[in-house]
Structure formats: C-alpha cells, structure tokens
Amino acid sequence: xxxxxxxxxKKFSQKASFLGASLAVVAAALAPVLLITPQARAxxxxxxxxxxxxxxxxxxxxxxxxxxxTTGFKFGTSHVVKGMKFxxxxxxxGTCTHPTGxxxxxxxxxxxxxWQDATAFTKTTTNTNDCDGTNVAILCLxxxxxxxxxxxxxxxxxxxxxxxxxxxxxxxxxxxCSFFVRMTTYDNSTYTTGGGAGSQAVDNGTVASSTxxxxxxxxxxxxxxxxxxxxxxxxxDTTSVGATCSAVTGTAVDLGTLDTSTVTVSPVSSVSNTGxxxxxxxxxxxxxxxxxxxxxxxxxxxxxxxxxTLRIPGSTCNALDTTLTDPCIRAQGSGQGVFSAxxxxxxxxxxxxxxxxxxxxxxxxxxxxxxxxxxxxxxIGKTGAFCATNTCNTTGNGFAWxxxxxxxxxxxxxxxxxxxxxxxxxxxxxxxxxTPFGAYAAKADFVAVPTY
Amino acid sequence: MLKLKKALLIxxxxxxxxxxxxxxxxxxxxxxxxxxxxxxxxxATASHDFQFTYPSTNVxxxxxxxxxxQGALLSMTCNAPAGLDLTGATLTSQTxxxxxxxxxxxxxxxxxxxxxxxxxxxxxxxxxxxDNITNPSGANTTTYVRIATYPTxxxxxxxxxxxxxxxxxxxxxxxxxxxxxFIKLCVGITVANxxxxxxxxxxxxxILSTGGPKFGTxxxxxxxxxxxxYNIFSLGTTITSGNNAIAAMSTPDVSRRGTNQFGMNxxxxxxxxxxxxxxxxxxxxxxxxxxxxxxFKFHDGDNIASSNLPTDYNKMTASYIVNINSGQPSGFYAxxxxxxxxxxx
Numbered sequence: 001x002x003x004x005x006x007x008x009x010k011k012f013s014q015k016a017s018f019l020g021a022s023l024a025v026v027a028a029a030l031a032p033v034l035l036i037t038p039q040a041r042a043x044x045x046x047x048x049x050x051x052x053x054x055x056x057x058x059x060x061x062x063x064x065x066x067x068x069x070t071t072g073f074k075f076g077t078s079h080v081v082k083g084m085k086f087x088x089x090x091x092x093x094g095t096c097t098h099p100t101g102x103x104x105x106x107x108x109x110x111x112x113x114x115w116q117d118a119t120a121f122t123k124t125t126t127n128t129n130d131c132d133g134t135n136v137a138i139l140c141l142x143x144x145x146x147x148x149x150x151x152x153x154x155x156x157x158x159x160x161x162x163x164x165x166x167x168x169x170x171x172x173x174x175x176x177c178s179f180f181v182r183m184t185t186y187d188n189s190t191y192t193t194g195g196g197a198g199s200q201a202v203d204n205g206t207v208a209s210s211t212x213x214x215x216x217x218x219x220x221x222x223x224x225x226x227x228x229x230x231x232x233x234x235x236x237d238t239t240s241v242g243a244t245c246s247a248v249t250g251t252a253v254d255l256g257t258l259d260t261s262t263v264t265v266s267p268v269s270s271v272s273n274t275g276x277x278x279x280x281x282x283x284x285x286x287x288x289x290x291x292x293x294x295x296x297x298x299x300x301x302x303x304x305x306x307x308x309t310l311r312i313p314g315s316t317c318n319a320l321d322t323t324l325t326d327p328c329i330r331a332q333g334s335g336q337g338v339f340s341a342x343x344x345x346x347x348x349x350x351x352x353x354x355x356x357x358x359x360x361x362x363x364x365x366x367x368x369x370x371x372x373x374x375x376x377x378x379x380i381g382k383t384g385a386f387c388a389t390n391t392c393n394t395t396g397n398g399f400a401w402x403x404x405x406x407x408x409x410x411x412x413x414x415x416x417x418x419x420x421x422x423x424x425x426x427x428x429x430x431x432x433x434x435t436p437f438g439a440y441a442a443k444a445d446f447v448a449v450p451t452y
Numbered sequence: 453m454l455k456l457k458k459a460l461l462i463x464x465x466x467x468x469x470x471x472x473x474x475x476x477x478x479x480x481x482x483x484x485x486x487x488x489x490x491x492x493x494x495x496a497t498a499s500h501d502f503q504f505t506y507p508s509t510n511v512x513x514x515x516x517x518x519x520x521x522q523g524a525l526l527s528m529t530c531n532a533p534a535g536l537d538l539t540g541a542t543l544t545s546q547t548x549x550x551x552x553x554x555x556x557x558x559x560x561x562x563x564x565x566x567x568x569x570x571x572x573x574x575x576x577x578x579x580x581x582x583d584n585i586t587n588p589s590g591a592n593t594t595t596y597v598r599i600a601t602y603p604t605x606x607x608x609x610x611x612x613x614x615x616x617x618x619x620x621x622x623x624x625x626x627x628x629x630x631x632x633x634f635i636k637l638c639v640g641i642t643v644a645n646x647x648x649x650x651x652x653x654x655x656x657x658x659i660l661s662t663g664g665p666k667f668g669t670x671x672x673x674x675x676x677x678x679x680x681x682y683n684i685f686s687l688g689t690t691i692t693s694g695n696n697a698i699a700a701m702s703t704p705d706v707s708r709r710g711t712n713q714f715g716m717n718x719x720x721x722x723x724x725x726x727x728x729x730x731x732x733x734x735x736x737x738x739x740x741x742x743x744x745x746x747x748f749k750f751h752d753g754d755n756i757a758s759s760n761l762p763t764d765y766n767k768m769t770a771s772y773i774v775n776i777n778s779g780q781p782s783g784f785y786a787x788x789x790x791x792x793x794x795x796x797x
Binding site for chain 2: 220222223224225226228229245251253254255257259261274280286288290297299310325329342408427429431432434435436438439440441443444446447448449451452
C-alpha cells in the first residue's frame with residue numbers, strides 16, 4: 001500500500017497499459033474480427049466474417065457460415081474458383097498451430113449462396129499440394145468442373161456444417177478462446193500454387209472467432225412448507241379461511257352441550273347452544289412435487305382406557321368402548337359411519353377442501369374434484385360435494401375417529417404441490433342417555449409430511 | 453512477462469470463482485426426501501423418520517442433517533430452531549445406505565452428523581429413523597432440515613449431494629363438549645322406547661260395572677346418567693266424581709269383582725289381561741306393590757319404579773283397574789296422575 005502511494009503515476013501507467021492489453025484480449029475474444037493476412041502475391045478477400053452456430057468449446061455438429069448472409073464476402077480477384085482451403089489456426093498470421101480439438105472431419109454441406117458458378121464443392125481428404133486434406137484442421141474443397149469466374153462485386157457465402165469447435169486447451173482451459181480460419185482460393189482443384197494461371201492460389205483472407213464459456217444462470221427454489229391447524233367459522237369451500245397460515249388462529253372446536261336427541265356437528269352455535277361457532281381447519285402450502293399427506297394422531301389423555309376419544313380428562317373408562325356408562329364417548333373408529341342420535345359416538349370428517357386461496361394459481365374446486373389436497377377414504381364427508389352444517393351426517397358419509405395413539409391416521413393427501421388449500425374439519429358427537437355428565441375433551445396431533 | 457503475471461493475478465480469482473461455481477453445480481439433489489414426525493406438537497418428544505434417495509454413487513462417509521429455523525438452502529445462515537434438542541436422540545434404524553452412527557463430536561443440538569467408513573453410495577431410497585428428539589417449541593412454525601452427504605467422515609468439505617425437508621410444529625387441537633345431567637322421562641298413552649315420541653294423554657275406562665274390572669293403560673319411558681339412578685313417583689288422587697270416590701288400593705291386592713278398587717301396576721297381568729312387563733335395556737324396575745302381576749296398588753306419592761344406576765331407557769306400561777260395588781253413586785269419575793322422575797347428580 002505504501003508503494004502505491006509513493007509511485008502512483010507509475011502504477012497507474014502500468015495498470016492502464018495492462019488494462020488496455022486486457023481490453024484488447026477481451027475484445028478479440030468476444031467479437032468476430034476482420035483480420036488481414038499480409039500475403040503480397042495474393043489479393044484479399046474482403047467483407048469476411050464467420051458466424052458459428054455455437055461457441056461452446058468442443059461443441060459438435062457446429063455450422064460455420066463464412067459471409068454473413070446479408071453482405072457476404074467479396075473476392076479480391078475475379079477468377080474461376082476451383083479450390084478453396086480453410087485452415088483453422090490459433091493465430092491469424094504466422095505459423096499455423098491448429099487449435100486442439102477442432103475438426104472438419106465430419107464437415108459437409110458446403111452450401112453456396114450468390115456464387116456465379118454454383119458447381120458444388122467436394123471435400124478432398126488427401127494431402128494434395130498446398131492442401132493437406134488428411135489434417136482435421138484443414139478443409140480442402142475442390143470443384144474441377146467450375147467454369148464461371150466469380151466476380152469481385154458480388155457478396156458470396158458458403159455454409160459448412162458438421163465442424164467440431166476447439167476445446168479450450170490452448171487458452172489454459174479458459175473457455176474464452178480465440179481461433180482463426182485462414183481462407184485461400186485456387187484457380188485449380190489440385191491446390192497448386194506458384195504457377196501461372198490455372199496453377200495458382202489467387203485470394204486469401206482470415207476470419208476470427210472465439211469459443212466462449214457457457215453462461216449459466218442458476219437459481220434455487222427452496223423446499224417450502226407451511227402447515228397449520230386452527231378453528232374457523234367458514235363452513236364452505238369457497239370462502240377464504242385466511243390467506244396464509246398466519247391468519248389461521250384458534251386451537252379448539254367446542255361442540256357445546258350434547259343431547260341424546262341429536263347428533264351435534266360443528267360448527268355449534270354460541271347463541272342457541274354453548275359452542276364456539278367453529279369448524280376445525282388444516283391448511284397446507286408446499287411445493288413438494290412428490291406429494292404430501294396430512295394425518296392425525298389422537299393424543300392420549302391421562303386416566304385409563306379409551307384415552308384418545310372424547311372423554312372427561314383424567315377419568316377411568318372401561319376397556320370396552322361399548323360401555324355406555326363410562327365418561328368416554330365411544331370413538332367411531334377407522335370405519336366411517338353416520339351417527340344416530342343418542343347412540344354414543346364421537347368422530348371427525350372433512351366437509352371438503354377449501355380452495356379459496358388456490359384458485360389464482362391453478363384450477364381448484366372441491367365440487368369438481370380438481371383440488372390438489374383430497375380427503376382420504378373414511379374422511380370424505382360427502383361424496384362430490386361440500387357438506388355444510390350437519391349434512392355430513394344427514395346426507396353424507398358420516399364420521400370416523402381412531403382413538404388409539406401411536407400411529408397416525410391419514411386423512412388427506414396430495415400428489416403434487418398445494419397452495420394454501422384448507423381442509424374444513426367437522427367434529428360430531430352424540431351421547432347416550434347414560435353418558436356421565438361433565439366436560440369432555442379430545443385432543444389431536446396433526447402432522448403434515450411433504451415429500452420433495 | 454510482468455504483464456502476463458499480472459493478468460494471471462487478475463484472471464485467477466475469476467477462474468477460481470468459475471471453478472467453484474462449476475464444482476457447486478455438480479452437487480446433485482436428493483430425491484424423494486421427506487421427514488415424518490411421530491408427533492408434530494411443539495416441544496414434544498418425538499421420533500423423526502427421514503427418507504431420501506441418493507442421486508449418485510459418490511463415496512459417502514457422512515451425512516449431515518441440520519435443523520434450521522429459516523431457509524432450506526445450505527448457502528443460507530442456519531439459526532437453530534428454539535427449543536429443538538437433538539442431543540438425546542438415538543439413531544434407531546437405517547436402511548439403504550447404512551452403517552452410520554451419530555458422530556457425537558461433530559453433532560450439535562440442531563445438527564446430526566452421521567458418520568461411517570467412507571463407502572461408495574448406492575443410489576437407492578434410504579431411511580434414517582431417530583428417537584427422542586425434542587421438537588422446536590414454536591407452534592405453527594416451519595423447521596427446515598438441510599441434508600447433505602459428504603465423502604469425509606465428519607461432514608466437512610464439499611458435499612456430494614444435498615437437499616432439504618421441512619416439517620411444521622403445531623399446537624394440540626382440542627375438541628370440547630359438555631354432557632349435561634340427563635334424566636329423561638316421557639309419558640303418554642304410548643311412548644317410544646327412547647322417548648323419541650309420545651302420544652295420548654287420556655284413558656276412557658268406559659262404564660264401570662260390578663260385574664268385573666274396567667282397565668286401561670298408559671306408558672312412560674325413563675333413563676338417566678345420574679350415577680345413583682332415578683326414582684319414579686306417581687302423584688294424584690284416586691278416581692272421583694265430585695264428592696264420590698272409589699277407594700284406592702292402599703295395599704297391594706288382586707282385582708275383586710264388586711269391591712270398590714282403584715289401583716295400578718307395571719307388569720303384564722292375566723287377571724285382568726292388561727299391561728306389559730318393562731321393556732328396554734335399562735336397569736329400571738317396578739317397585740314393591742307395583743311389581744307383581746295381577747296385584748295392584750295406588751297410593752299418592754309412591755315410588756313405583758327406580759334404578760340405582762345410570763341406566764338406558766326402560767319403557768314401562770302402567771295398567772289401571774277400577775272395580776265398584778253396587779252402591780257406588782253414579783257419576784263421571786276421573787283422576788289425573790302425574791309421574792315424577794327424580795335423580796341425584
């Protein structure tokens with residue numbers, strides 16, 4: 001740092017010099033460049049350009065277009081072109097070192113545009129005079145039948161297919177690596193030079209190109225999961241329960257006062273009964289493309305027997321759930337069923353999948369079965385339709401509840417991503433005449449498992 | 453030469469960056485990856501069962517499972533989820549690419565390093581199940597578990613393959629309900645066994661005669677969740693017409709032709725043929741004086757039926773008989789009987 005302060009001008013000068021050199025290298029790397037090969041006895045091909053179909057190092061089946069198709073190149077001398085040589089080199093001038101990896105071996109096409117003599121060129125694969133067709137970096141094209149002279153005013157183009165780009169060995173593995181194609185025309189098809197008319201090279205010129213590194217744009221979409229359980233007053237499949245999980249609140253559904261004369265189904269009025277007007281809700285958002293499941297596991301209460309059903313907390317119940325005089329309301333079990341008033345049962349079902357949040361992202365309608373998050377068998381409140389109020393019981397499939405703990409019971413699944421779809425959970429209970437009075441509770445642990 | 457060196461000094465970092473980017477992009481992504489919790493309750497002690505498919509056969513000496521409060525990407529800062537504790541966890545089972553143990557040295561409260569002797573991985577679904585993990589304490593929060601495999605045995609150096617899974621911790625969801633004290637009694641000429649229906653409120657015994665009893669029936673059903681059961685009382689007077697009364701059967705007796713009698717019981721009788729025995733699955737039974745076929749009684753306020761347990765419904769049929777003697781004054785005789793159920797809660 002001190003040195004820089006002491007000799008700022010010198011350092012700047014050195015840096016500027018180097019910067020200029022760097023810019024020159026970069027410019028050469030990035031753009032096709034017109035370069036003129038100074039051969040005194042030959043005329044220059046002008047308006048030269050080279051377009052390659054891909055600049056990826058070592059790319060195969062690459063198309064090389066000499067002449068840009070709009071203006072093309074012009075011959076410096078009007079002559080019958082019976083032979084052409086395209087030699088690929090690391091430098092524009094001087095001794096030609098062939099770039100590693102380049103090959104004309106599989107080349108073909110040689111399509112001509114705007115030539116005065118349209119006779120097709122064919123590849124010479126032998127080492128003939130000035131053109132070594134055995135070298136993969138040298139392309140020798142001949143057409144002995146040509147008879148019409150190419151003029152110096154027309155724009156010419158030739159398209160060569162099947163080339164293999166150089167690798168980046170010659171540039172110390174830097175993929176931004178320049179290379180040059182030296183072109184020579186002959187008035188004979190045997191690539192003879194040094195003679196008179198009919199035995200000489202006529203025009204030449206060099207075009208440049210470069211392989212470049214592949215620009216890759218990377219982005220990562222992380223695994224996403226948002227899952228919540230709560231309570232909602234929503235009792236349909238189209239009214240949003242909240243845009244996201246942050247808007248879902250509550251941890252309880254209150255079924256109010258049960259009576260033997262009816263099957264109580266959430267939501268239970270807080271006015272006419274002593275409920276809390278709420279259904280349960282389980283909302284899921286995930287980009288797990290391999291699907292997701294939602295399961296519940298009845299939390300085991302203290303006390304004894306039937307620990308996961310609707311029960312007076314801490315109480316002792318009979319081992320047989322058919323006993324109707326203990327303070328445990330009989331769980332429906334894994335098999336779904338419609339409840340009858342006064343026949344002691346407790347259960348849960350899914351009234352439907354609320355799609356309100358998902359419809360902006362994909363087609364989602366519970367009635368049309370286009371929801372991604374679909375209730376599982378035994379938890380479909382009503383086939384083909386949302387069951388509001390108590391219709392999951394009166395006209396639906398009823399309820400189920402597995403009260404044994406330890407093994408989660410799946411209630412819904414998706415085979416693909418889910419955008420804040422919400423299961424509307426309905427709970428139902430009815431006591432028998434002998435069900436002991438008191439405050440009953442059941443608790444569940446809901447688990448979402450996305451597979452990414 | 454000097455310029456070449458300087459050029460290298462400038463280009464080298466860029467080349468290294470390119471190489472680094474290139475190296476990073478070679479990490480393959482795990483597939484079919486998930487974590488399943490035995491309990492999603494915040495703060496609960498749970499098992500966490502991981503599964504994922506190794507996408508490559510690179511040598512694997514360790515697997516990292518890092519729990520983070522935010523972000524699934526390895527490149528992001530990882531903050532340990534509050535409350536999470538892996539220190540007491542055990543690796544209970546593993547399948548697929550196996551042979552791992554928990555690296556106690558390099559594992560932390562929010563990170564497992566599973567280690568083994570480096571072996572070529574198998575591109576197959578593998579599972580790793582852990583017990584005794586304390587879940588994060590936040591409810592309705594998402595925790596990400598970043599997964600990476602390494603050729604080293606301690607989770608150091610560039611990873612082979614990577615991915616992430618996520619789980620959400622929730623509050624326990626509760627369903628509450630209140631069962632009130634029940635004592636359900638219904639009365640009518642006919643009632644349903646469970647009191648779901650009842651009809652009729654009057655009995656016409658026709659014209660009384662000295663030649664034999666006139667009789668009729670009514671029904672009641674009763675059930676309760678009182679732990680001491682219930683008692684049913686019949687309240688009322690004997691059958692009267694103004695000041696003229698037909699004597700009630702104050703003690704149990706059979707039907708006697710030509711004798712003033714008004715009585716009832718709750719059994720199926722043959723003399724006269726009237727009534728029915730109690731029905732239903734409950735434990736209620738007729739009480740003494742009203743429980744013997746062909747024997748009748750009526751006394752205001754008598755306990756005529758009871759149960760000493762919570763009981764399902766019983767439907768009982770009350771049979772009424774009236775006999776008169778020849779001196780009984782004519783008139784329109786009637787009475788009203790009320791049934792009262794009493795339970796103790």
